[in-house]
Amino acid sequence: DAKTTQPPSMDCAEGRAANLPCNHSTISGNEYVYWYRQIHSQGPQYIIHGLKNNETNEMASLIITEDRKSSTLILPHATLRDTAVYYCIVIPTSGTYKYIFGTGTRLKVLA
Amino acid sequence: EAGVTQSPTHLIKTRGQQATLRCSPISGHTSVYWYQQALGLGLQFLLWYDEGEERNRGNFPPRFSGRQFPNYSSELNVNALELEDSALYLCASSVSGLKEAFFGQGTRLTVV
Numbered sequence: 001d002a003k004t005t006q007p008p009s010m011d012c013a014e015g016r017a018a019n020l021p022c023n024h025s026t027i028s029g030n031e032y033v034y035w036y037r038q039i040h041s042q043g044p045q046y047i048i049h050g051l052k053n054n055e056t057n058e059m060a061s062l063i064i065t066e067d068r069k070s071s072t073l074i075l076p077h078a079t080l081r082d083t084a085v086y087y088c089i090v091i092p093t094s095g096t097y098k099y100i101f102g103t104g105t106r107l108k109v110l111a
Numbered sequence: 112e113a114g115v116t117q118s119p120t121h122l123i124k125t126r127g128q129q130a131t132l133r134c135s136p137i138s139g140h141t142s143v144y145w146y147q148q149a150l151g152l153g154l155q156f157l158l159w160y161d162e163g164e165e166r167n168r169g170n171f172p173p174r175f176s177g178r179q180f181p182n183y184s185s186e187l188n189v190n191a192l193e194l195e196d197s198a199l200y201l202c203a204s205s206v207s208g209l210k211e212a213f214f215g216q217g218t219r220l221t222v223v
Contacts, residue, residue: 032210043115043201043214044154087154091210099144099203099212101154 003027004088009106012082018075020105022088025069030093033064035073037084038104044087047073051093078109113137115204115215123221124192132187132218136204142166143185144205144212145177149198157200160185161207192222 005023012018024033032051036044048055048062050071055062061074075082087104116135124130136143145157156169160179174190183204189196199219203212 034210041199041217043203043216046211046213049211093210099146099154099156101146101156103153 003090003100004102006086006088006102006105008103009108011108011110012075012078014080014109014111015077018078018082018107018109020073020075020086020088020107021070022073023070024088024090027068027090028092029068031090032093033062033068033071034089034091034099035060035062036087036089036101037082038087039081039084044101047086078107080109080111083107083109115202115213117200117202117215117218119218120216121219121221123223126192126194126222128192130189130192130196130220132189132200132202132220134185134187134202134204134215136183136185136202137213139206140204140213141183141207142205142212143179143183144203145185145187146201146203147171147198148201148217149195154201158187189220194222196220197222 032049034049035047038044048060050062064071085104085106087101118133142161144159146154148154159167163179177187179185199217201217203214205212
């Protein structure tokens with residue numbers, strides 16, 4: 001079973017920041033938070049990951065709460081091409097690397 | 112650099128037949144993962160291979176099997192196809208020991 005919960009859908013205006021929340025209240029100290037997205041019928045695309053510090057790359061920022069029980073993916077200036085299903089998953093730092101995808105958040109960027 | 116490539120992109124089979132799906136990982140990647148995504152549903156973990164060995168398996172019947180070759184490419188075989196096996200089959204690869212996986216574009220299997 002997935003160890004994360006996400007809202008099923010969200011809308012965001014084009015050009016605005018999209019903030020996608022994820023709850024992972026049972027996360028262990030040795031588990032990373034990873035974010036992927038899947039644009040319609042394509043393979044999932046890696047976005048970003050973090051352990052306990054906030055992270056930023058050219059695609060997005062990841063904010064992890066101090067207790068690590070939740071995180072937020074931020075797309076700073078959403079475009080229509082960011083419309084996709086966004087998955088938040090937790091993966092241990094060692095041992096099995098089985099990715100368990102939940103149902104994700106369907107983000108719709110509106111013109 | 113080439114990404115993860117899967118072949119064929121589309122495959123149509125008759126119920127009861129066997130299907131073979133292929134995956135070539137990114138150069139330097141030794142881990143290969145297989146997922147099934149039925150229409151409108153999430154990704155279901157099928158198999159994980161690393162360094163030629165099966166490391167983990169999802170909740171699928173034994174008629175779903177695979178292997179990883181010495182060059183780290185992989186095959187997924189589905190025997191005795193059923194209509195419910197119709198889905199997008201995704202392959203991903205990663206460097207062994209790291210978690211950042213890169214996905215291919217998938218093989219869409221249709222069982223009629």
